Amino acid sequence: MDNLFIALFEILSFGAIVVLVVLGLGIIASMMGIFNFAQGEFVLLGAYVTYIVHSAGLPVWLGMVAAPFVVGALGFVLERSVVRRFYAAPIVAMLGTYALGLIIREIVRGLIGGLYLSVPEPIGGSLRLGAMHFSTWRLVIILITALVMVGSYLLLARTAFGLRIRASLENPALARASGISTNAIYGATFAFGAALAGLAGALIVPVFSLFADLGLRFLIQGFVAVMVGGVGSFAGPVAGAGVIGTLAAALPWIIPPVIADVLVFVLAIIFIKFRPQGLISGKGV
Amino acid sequence: MEIAVLAIGVLLPFVLKDYLTVYATRVLILCLFALSFDLVWGYAGIMSFGQAVFFGTAGYGVALIARDLGVTSILLVLPAGLLIGLAFALVLGGFLLLGRHPSSVIFVALGTLTGSYAADRVARGWYYLGGQNGIPSIPPMSLGSYDIVEGPVYYYLVLGILLLVYLVCRFLVRSQFGLALAGLRENEQRIAFFGYQVQRLKAIIFSFAGAIAGLAGSLYAFHEGFVWPNMLGVVMSTQVVLYVLFGGSGTLIGAVIGTVAIEAVSFWLSNDYQDIWPIILGVLLLLVILFRPAGLISLILGERERVGRFGRPPRERE
Numbered sequence: 394m395d396n397l398f399i400a401l402f403e404i405l406s407f408g409a410i411v412v413l414v415v416l417g418l419g420i421i422a423s424m425m426g427i428f429n430f431a432q433g434e435f436v437l438l439g440a441y442v443t444y445i446v447h448s449a450g451l452p453v454w455l456g457m458v459a460a461p462f463v464v465g466a467l468g469f470v471l472e473r474s475v476v477r478r479f480y481a482a483p484i485v486a487m488l489g490t491y492a493l494g495l496i497i498r499e500i501v502r503g504l505i506g507g508l509y510l511s512v513p514e515p516i517g518g519s520l521r522l523g524a525m526h527f528s529t530w531r532l533v534i535i536l537i538t539a540l541v542m543v544g545s546y547l548l549l550a551r552t553a554f555g556l557r558i559r560a561s562l563e564n565p566a567l568a569r570a571s572g573i574s575t576n577a578i579y580g581a582t583f584a585f586g587a588a589l590a591g592l593a594g595a596l597i598v599p600v601f602s603l604f605a606d607l608g609l610r611f612l613i614q615g616f617v618a619v620m621v622g623g624v625g626s627f628a629g630p631v632a633g634a635g636v637i638g639t640l641a642a643a644l645p646w647i648i649p650p651v652i653a654d655v656l657v658f659v660l661a662i663i664f665i666k667f668r669p670q671g672l673i674s675g676k677g678v
Numbered sequence: 679m680e681i682a683v684l685a686i687g688v689l690l691p692f693v694l695k696d697y698l699t700v701y702a703t704r705v706l707i708l709c710l711f712a713l714s715f716d717l718v719w720g721y722a723g724i725m726s727f728g729q730a731v732f733f734g735t736a737g738y739g740v741a742l743i744a745r746d747l748g749v750t751s752i753l754l755v756l757p758a759g760l761l762i763g764l765a766f767a768l769v770l771g772g773f774l775l776l777g778r779h780p781s782s783v784i785f786v787a788l789g790t791l792t793g794s795y796a797a798d799r800v801a802r803g804w805y806y807l808g809g810q811n812g813i814p815s816i817p818p819m820s821l822g823s824y825d826i827v828e829g830p831v832y833y834y835l836v837l838g839i840l841l842l843v844y845l846v847c848r849f850l851v852r853s854q855f856g857l858a859l860a861g862l863r864e865n866e867q868r869i870a871f872f873g874y875q876v877q878r879l880k881a882i883i884f885s886f887a888g889a890i891a892g893l894a895g896s897l898y899a900f901h902e903g904f905v906w907p908n909m910l911g912v913v914m915s916t917q918v919v920l921y922v923l924f925g926g927s928g929t930l931i932g933a934v935i936g937t938v939a940i941e942a943v944s945f946w947l948s949n950d951y952q953d954i955w956p957i958i959l960g961v962l963l964l965l966v967i968l969f970r971p972a973g974l975i976s977l978i979l980g981e982r983e984r985v986g987r988f989g990r991p992p993r994e995r996e
Contacts, residue, residue: 488919493960
């Protein structure tokens, strides 16, 4: 019984991490129609910012607060300078953002070398419940993921800004005619997606430690999750991330990890093939 | 242009030192691999982000044949590699491209990318395939009792195969079939309205390219003497995208020139600037995508070579 609970906790916390990473990816893919291959590197940058702040002797949580802003700002600059040229052609966008990601990844690799750097958890220790121990930090991640999810949903669904974003997504020409600057909206949306990735990177770095290929690991998983969930809505990618995260964390308890890892992808691709619109079809929030 | 490149290729071993000839051989094999990607992306407009799957599985396949069955005859292993590449491409391409729902470009790109990633993971985790280390010390290819080892002989062998494949591809893309492919890239719907079986065309060219990648992979495995998981993975898959985009997708010679250019610069820089080379590569790629979408080749050749480019009537066959 205890083992079951621990397993469930592990699955839940890993699912939360995947959701956190996918959220930014999903928002950019759904709202702008761009599959951002640099998203994994935004995660990496978030982790790196946290590491820098930590190694400067400042508290870790400060780095975690700073990371989304730094990465979001960078995302905004990149969108203004490079990414906005790609909106017409989704495949070119994939290649272009891949090139961006490559540049970021290799710069970080050059800065940290081929090392695995660890960052301590800002809230250490574990929570005892009977004979079971739960890592406090993972609980915090689950909590923050839930908060971020609700926050993003409210932002997109309930605020005037969210309305503008959805308007620009649904009918850019009409949105422009109604006096919405779609350019600014796209910039802000991209920056928001990047900031979410930065936050994800900052939060998970104590769990995974910092290395140059950190982002790559989540990138493919994230894309598959977005496709499984369905591009175009807010709930789709989140649902997809939940499914993929749960499967990826749950299967290794039943079958050998290597097979489980591959099986998740194979199942996901087969699923998308026969249901291209994803779990949740339809646009909007 | 093409003849000039060929002449340089023939003469190269006479001027290069031995170790450079070995390096040049590797580059030629990669050219072959780049051709396969160029066919699917440059001509048919299928974004195959996992072309290395066919390259790598064929490499692993022939390595296993050589290790466990002791068969190294060139007359057997190269066709075997070709067939492995073809079979995998048929399965993957058939699944991704055929079917009742036409697949979106994004889905094909992600599907191939995922395939490549999954293959990488399998190879890393499977003890029979050597795990992380791959399969070391593959015996050399042989023709009768003669061992084909790296050096000028291998170089000319690869050059010959490359030339042959190049000519076949050239014939293919200048045929009616190639014209239909180029049309597919430019406007898929219109080609469908003309009565072409769009999905079938795509699956055919995808499998054909898979076979070429398989051939390249088996040559690579025997040339290096070992295979390792990176051959299958995302890194190799994106490497070939770089080659082709850089040189100029949609022209056969562009793929060759891109590969040679990138590999030559990388060889030249790798001694002194090993750390920053990938950064430079990324920046260059970004600049090419932004400002020269037709690749380096467009500096020399102009648009003429890309059959059926958008905005002007497709030329008749020459």
